[in-house]
Amino acid sequence: MRDRVLRWRTELLLAAILLGVVAVNVSLSPFYLRTGNFVNMFQLSIEKAIVAVIMTLVIINGEIDLSVASVMGFSAAVMAALHEGGSVPFAVAVLVALLAGAGAGLLHGLFVARMGLPSLVVTIAGLIGFRGAARILVGDRSIGDFPEWFDRLGQDPLVGRFSLAFIIFVVGIVAAGVVLQRTAFGRAVYVIGNNAKVARYSGISVDRVKLVLLTTSGFVAGLAGVLFAARLGSVRGNLAEGFELDIITMVLLGGVSIFGGSGTLVGVALSILIILNLRSGLGLANIQATTQTGIIGALLIASVLVPNLVDRFGRWRRRSGPAAMPPPASSDTAAGEVRPVVTDPNRTAHRG
Amino acid sequence: MSGTAAGPAERAAVGRRPRPKLRPERLRELSLLAVIGVSVLVFSQLVDNYLSGSFFNRVTTSMAITAVLAAAQTIVILTRNIDLSVGSIVGVTAYVTGEYLAAHQTTAPVLAVGLAMLMGCVLGLLNGTLVAYGRVPSIIVTLGTLAIYRTWLIDHARSRTITADSLPQWLVEFPQRTVVSFGGLDIRLVLTVAVVVILVLQLALGRLRWGRWVYAVGSNPDAARQEGLPTERITLGAFAMCGALSGLAGFMFLSRFGTITVAAGQGLELASVAAAVVGGVSILGGSGTLVGALLGALLIDLLELSLVRVPEISVFWRDAVLGALILLAIAGDFAIGKRLRRFWTSPPRHSSKPPEREATTDA
Numbered sequence: 001m002r003d004r005v006l007r008w009r010t011e012l013l014l015a016a017i018l019l020g021v022v023a024v025n026v027s028l029s030p031f032y033l034r035t036g037n038f039v040n041m042f043q044l045s046i047e048k049a050i051v052a053v054i055m056t057l058v059i060i061n062g063e064i065d066l067s068v069a070s071v072m073g074f075s076a077a078v079m080a081a082l083h084e085g086g087s088v089p090f091a092v093a094v095l096v097a098l099l100a101g102a103g104a105g106l107l108h109g110l111f112v113a114r115m116g117l118p119s120l121v122v123t124i125a126g127l128i129g130f131r132g133a134a135r136i137l138v139g140d141r142s143i144g145d146f147p148e149w150f151d152r153l154g155q156d157p158l159v160g161r162f163s164l165a166f167i168i169f170v171v172g173i174v175a176a177g178v179v180l181q182r183t184a185f186g187r188a189v190y191v192i193g194n195n196a197k198v199a200r201y202s203g204i205s206v207d208r209v210k211l212v213l214l215t216t217s218g219f220v221a222g223l224a225g226v227l228f229a230a231r232l233g234s235v236r237g238n239l240a241e242g243f244e245l246d247i248i249t250m251v252l253l254g255g256v257s258i259f260g261g262s263g264t265l266v267g268v269a270l271s272i273l274i275i276l277n278l279r280s281g282l283g284l285a286n287i288q289a290t291t292q293t294g295i296i297g298a299l300l301i302a303s304v305l306v307p308n309l310v311d312r313f314g315r316w317r318r319r320s321g322p323a324a325m326p327p328p329a330s331s332d333t334a335a336g337e338v339r340p341v342v343t344d345p346n347r348t349a350h351r352g
Numbered sequence: 353m354s355g356t357a358a359g360p361a362e363r364a365a366v367g368r369r370p371r372p373k374l375r376p377e378r379l380r381e382l383s384l385l386a387v388i389g390v391s392v393l394v395f396s397q398l399v400d401n402y403l404s405g406s407f408f409n410r411v412t413t414s415m416a417i418t419a420v421l422a423a424a425q426t427i428v429i430l431t432r433n434i435d436l437s438v439g440s441i442v443g444v445t446a447y448v449t450g451e452y453l454a455a456h457q458t459t460a461p462v463l464a465v466g467l468a469m470l471m472g473c474v475l476g477l478l479n480g481t482l483v484a485y486g487r488v489p490s491i492i493v494t495l496g497t498l499a500i501y502r503t504w505l506i507d508h509a510r511s512r513t514i515t516a517d518s519l520p521q522w523l524v525e526f527p528q529r530t531v532v533s534f535g536g537l538d539i540r541l542v543l544t545v546a547v548v549v550i551l552v553l554q555l556a557l558g559r560l561r562w563g564r565w566v567y568a569v570g571s572n573p574d575a576a577r578q579e580g581l582p583t584e585r586i587t588l589g590a591f592a593m594c595g596a597l598s599g600l601a602g603f604m605f606l607s608r609f610g611t612i613t614v615a616a617g618q619g620l621e622l623a624s625v626a627a628a629v630v631g632g633v634s635i636l637g638g639s640g641t642l643v644g645a646l647l648g649a650l651l652i653d654l655l656e657l658s659l660v661r662v663p664e665i666s667v668f669w670r671d672a673v674l675g676a677l678i679l680l681a682i683a684g685d686f687a688i689g690k691r692l693r694r695f696w697t698s699p700p701r702h703s704s705k706p707p708e709r710e711a712t713t714d715a
Contacts, residue, residue, distance in 0.1 A: 111679065111682075111683065115683060115686050116686070117682055117683070117686055118635045118636060120434075120635055121629050121635050121678070121682050122679065122682070124622060124625055124626060124629070124678065125626075125675045125676075125678035125679040125682070126675065126679075127622065127675070128622065128626065128671050128674050128675040128678065129671065129672050129674070129675020129676055129678075129679070130672075130675065131671050131675075132668065132669065132670060132671025132672030132673065132674065132675055133672050135668035135671060135672070136666070136668045136669060136672055139666070139668055140668075237668070245495060245498070245499070248495065249495065252492055252495075258489045258491055258492060259489070288506075290502070290503055290506045290507075291503050291506070291507060293499045293502075293503060294499050294500045294502070294503025294504065295503075296499065297495070297496035297497065297498065297499030297500045297503070298496060298500055300492060300495065300496045301482060301488060301492060301493055301496040301497075304488045304489070304492055305482065305486045305488050308486060308487050308488065309486070
């Protein structure tokens, strides 16, 4: 039992934070716990949540994809430009846009997997380059007038109260969770994130896993971009600009180590809920969106800093305590052995 | 690719043996210079009246800010960290310094620069403390402070804007101040300051013990710690220096634009990383030079400002070209650099003992 508590320590901490946030929000507004409010809350950031799922896998793999927001903009721009050109049916434009996203991811993947370049640099180049490509396609116009079915798909609920994007998110996170925890591919993702060299020597095709993940990341970003365009009803060159920071925050707050090899989608799901509820609650308390971003930034730092300090304090107490003292039984002091992920200097070799 | 041939640490270990004259960093810097030269030639064919004094001035003034920031970023990257908050630090220092100068018109220029740098240094120290002593990964810390510093600025400013006419006259004229002038080419004071600061820091990194330590920590943090280097203090120092330089860049930003909104400096963090990477600084730490970062900044700003002037290319091409350039730079570095590094790190003929390891086994 104690083992299990320790293993899920991060997730338990996050669940506690989530409960606290929800409790405060309920006290602020009696209408808070209505389904309608909940659905709305999700609807406003659903594209980011979708991308956060694949970003989790990428980061556990020891890589990072900073280009996602630009790829979102790029694939939406591809769709809009084809639509504006008017020579192809709209469904084809959507399909090409999705392929464009996957192509962008494949390009990053080839540079990372085949040439062994750090994904941080490759995807910074992608961040700048694909945003530029989106601007070339759309210019400073705003392209709209999409077919009605497309706008409705983005704006209206599809099943019950849930929109297509929400359903994609739920299906995506469950599928990704199954892949990550129950398949050989998922185990390979963790092993590579822990130690790519060991993974290579144990016969895992490291390059292929990285290539698959980064390509999927591009595809999912493209999908999210198209969904975002459907929700907004129009596409501009700066669509989704700056989203990468929010998405990465969602993942890291969920306890996924930036050095790879550890983290779960349960944690990320909790952190998405925390961020959404926190923003919603701060909105209820009339705190501006910019301030909310700052508070989430502080929460991000604290989510790593506090466990670190607890570990350090525990170690310090053990070292300075009397020698005959029995090993402490409380979970926080023993945690030093369980979660050395962030402090382990060996891991810094793979900084994302 | 960690522990690359940058090697001040390795060279120090081998002793004062004569080395090949052209080290990889130098080669990188020379090839960057060549690329810059070629781009100037190409653009001068495409654009009428391209090689004018006013264009030179525009590029150098704009580059000064990017170069100082790229140098700031480089020092942190050398320690195998990253600082994504530099854009927010530029915004905060530019705004607060502008506010102070608007209220105190008679402030001495030195004091104003000092104020900006001190403020930046404090913000950098906060980053560094969390990274070095809180053991929070730098990307998490600075992603957080990127948002926090900006939020503070927005709260503090309450949507007021610093305008040029509220600033002292000397500050508004500062970007036009010229040190020497050849014909139409003015060497502006901002450019001089940037270049001098970068050269001095480069010397310090190469010659001072602290500088060697910075490279050592970035090449191999474990080895540095086991060697007894104060790795925490070195990391903290790098972040503090990065903050102070960002403050300097903030001051330059204020003087160049005069009008400072709460969004000032947004996006500069990526520009600084891009300039450093194009300049040959390894994102994995321990390898790269400030002069390289300076040249990277020059190339990026040159391309940005030149592309705008090519009539056939719309302004929207800028970012796409920039992204392709960065990919090209790192891919080229990979292709050429891998062979060169193997050559340079191969056992020297006169040494009795081979180097401890091949640097690029897992590249």
